[in-house]
Amino acid sequence: MKILIVDDFSTMRRIIKNLLRDLGFNNTEEADDGNTGLPKLQSGNFDFLVTDWNMPGMTGIDLLRAVRADDKLKDLPVLMVTAEAKKEQIVMAAQEGVNGYIVKPFTAQTLKEKIDKIFERIEG
Amino acid sequence: MDDSQINRDLLLEKAQALVVSLESAETSNEELESQIEEINNLRDNSLFKELGKMTREIHDSIMKFRMDSRINDLAEVDIPDAKDRLEYVITMTENAANTAMGVIEEGTPVAEKLAEQAGDLRQQWDKFRRRELSQDELRDMGHHVEDFFTETEQMMSKLLSGFTEILMAQDFQDLTGQIIRQVINLVNEIESNLVQLIKIQGENMVKEEKPAKQLKPGETKLEGPQVPGKETSDEVMKGQDDVDDLLASLGF
Numbered sequence: 139m140k141i142l143i144v145d146d147f148s149t150m151r152r153i154i155k156n157l158l159r160d161l162g163f164n165n166t167e168e169a170d171d172g173n174t175g176l177p178k179l180q181s182g183n184f185d186f187l188v189t190d191w192n193m194p195g196m197t198g199i200d201l202l203r204a205v206r207a208d209d210k211l212k213d214l215p216v217l218m219v220t221a222e223a224k225k226e227q228i229v230m231a232a233q234e235g236v237n238g239y240i241v242k243p244f245t246a247q248t249l250k251e252k253i254d255k256i257f258e259r260i261e262g
Numbered sequence: 263m264d265d266s267q268i269n270r271d272l273l274l275e276k277a278q279a280l281v282v283s284l285e286s287a288e289t290s291n292e293e294l295e296s297q298i299e300e301i302n303n304l305r306d307n308s309l310f311k312e313l314g315k316m317t318r319e320i321h322d323s324i325m326k327f328r329m330d331s332r333i334n335d336l337a338e339v340d341i342p343d344a345k346d347r348l349e350y351v352i353t354m355t356e357n358a359a360n361t362a363m364g365v366i367e368e369g370t371p372v373a374e375k376l377a378e379q380a381g382d383l384r385q386q387w388d389k390f391r392r393r394e395l396s397q398d399e400l401r402d403m404g405h406h407v408e409d410f411f412t413e414t415e416q417m418m419s420k421l422l423s424g425f426t427e428i429l430m431a432q433d434f435q436d437l438t439g440q441i442i443r444q445v446i447n448l449v450n451e452i453e454s455n456l457v458q459l460i461k462i463q464g465e466n467m468v469k470e471e472k473p474a475k476q477l478k479p480g481e482t483k484l485e486g487p488q489v490p491g492k493e494t495s496d497e498v499m500k501g502q503d504d505v506d507d508l509l510a511s512l513g514f
Contacts, residue, residue, distance in 0.1 A: 149435035156429050192440065192484040199482075221437060221487040225497035228505055230482060232512045241505050242487065243433050246426055248502050 140165045140183060144175040144201065145190040145219070150242075154188055154219065157246050161253065172196025176204050179211055186253075191220035191227070199234060206235045215256050219244065269304065276301050323462045336452060343492065344445045350489045351441055354434040361431035365424040372417045379410050440486040 141163055145151045151168045158166055167182065169175035171193040179187065187205065191198035198218055205211045217238040218231055228239055237259075238252040280297045283289040327333065386403045389395050395403065477483065485494045499505045 145436070147436040147439055149432050153429055153432055157426075160426060192486060197484075221440060222484055223488050223499040223505070224482075224485060224495060225499065225508060227482055228499065228508055229512065232509060232514065238514075239505055239509060241499060241502055242437060244502060246430060 139163055139185045140167070141186040141188060142167050142169060142175060142178055142182070142184045143188045144169045144171065144193070144198065146170050146193040147190075150190065150219075154249070157249050158188075160246070161250055170195075172198065172201035172204065175201055179205065179214070180208065184214065186256075187214055187216045188219055189216065191218060191222045191231075199231060202231065202234050202236055215260060217252060217256060219249075269308075273301065273304055276304065320462065327459065327462060333455060336448075336455065340448055341452075344448050346492055347441045347445060347489050350492075351438040354438050358431040358434040362428045365427050369421050369424045372420060376414060376417055379406075379413065383407065383410055437487040441489070444486060 141158060143151050143154050143158075143166055145154070145168075148168075148170075151170075155166050155168065167178060167184075169178055172189075173195040175187075175189065176196070178184070187201075189198040189201055196204075198220065202216055202218070205214055205216060215237045216235070217240065218236050219240045219242065221242045223241045231239055237256045240248055240252055276297065280294070280301065283294055283297055383403070383406055386395070386399075386406065390400065390403060485498075488494065488498055499508065
């Protein structure tokens with residue numbers, strides 16, 4: 139399972155990377171916004187995307203749109219982990235086809251639950 | 263023609279009349295003086311006009327500056343709001359520091375105890391290797407080894423969950439970073455307003471209309487981390503449970 143973590147704060151990328159490792163996902167890569175993340179996704183055989191929303195350059199919602207618009211990437215599961223907590227934003231992310239939404243600050247348990255749920259739905 | 267300049271045609275006319283009057287021996291001194299006076303007035307008039315125009319411009323600028331509601335917002339809303347946000351940054355960093363130190367304080371005796379037990383076992387093991395252990399002591403060592411395994415497993419899982427706790431406590435950096443960026447933007451805005459004010463004080467204000475940032479279609483204003491008690495609207499989720507409920511209502 140190869141996972142791309144996109145967040146402009148390196149601390150947050152590191153936290154998510156370590157949590158994923160604890161959950162048994164050792165194969166992760168990082169990008170600091172959509173502009174650097176998208177080319178990685180397009181060339182890298184990723185199975186899962188974890189992305190922040192508010193980033194300079196290309197935001198997470200635009201990255202999600204780009205992923206859904208890309209024939210090769212359109213089925214990639216996307217989990218959004220963000221401080222954006224307004225109802226309209228969550229609704230927008232859902233409409234754009236996000237698979238899970240976590241608001242910061244979050245717990246290790248929440249991350250595990252959401253990832254489990256996403257893969258249950260995909261496999262089920 | 264720019265009416266703030268001296269009217270050249272009029273001036274030329276008056277000057278030529280003055281020359282004619284000077285050349286004529288019949289002109290009285292009073293007449294000459296009144297002609298010179300007229301020329302003088304011509305200059306004074308344009309000076310007053312210019313001064314009046316400047317005064318009006320400065321007045322308008324000051325009124326416009328006063329009426330700019332953004333300035334009021336800055337003073338009454340944004341600056342107090344920024345103070346609260348910075349307080350929240352202090353709280354978050356303090357919590358993170360306390361969490362990390364708490365885990366270390368709890369974990370250190372655990373690690374020390376394991377090291378001590380390993381040292382005791384090592385001594386017994388050395389005795390055993392030198393064939394100095396009695397039958398009873400050998401049985402004793404067997405129990406110690408079993409206890410050591412059990413305790414190591416328990417304590418290691420305690421330490422590992424402590425590590426996760428320390429890791430999670432670092433999420434403050436992302437959230438406080440976003441908040442501090444917002445405050446930096448505010449400081450920049452205040453700075454540019456102060457510069458504006460200085461321009462008004464100095465000379466004619468340079469007109470600068472700041473266009474409000476236009477959101478592209480499909481874009482939404484990003485609020486960043488919600489500060490407790492400072493939620494940016496009623497439509498803000500209070501936590502992951504709210505988000506889950508909302509998503510569930512959308513069929514997730």
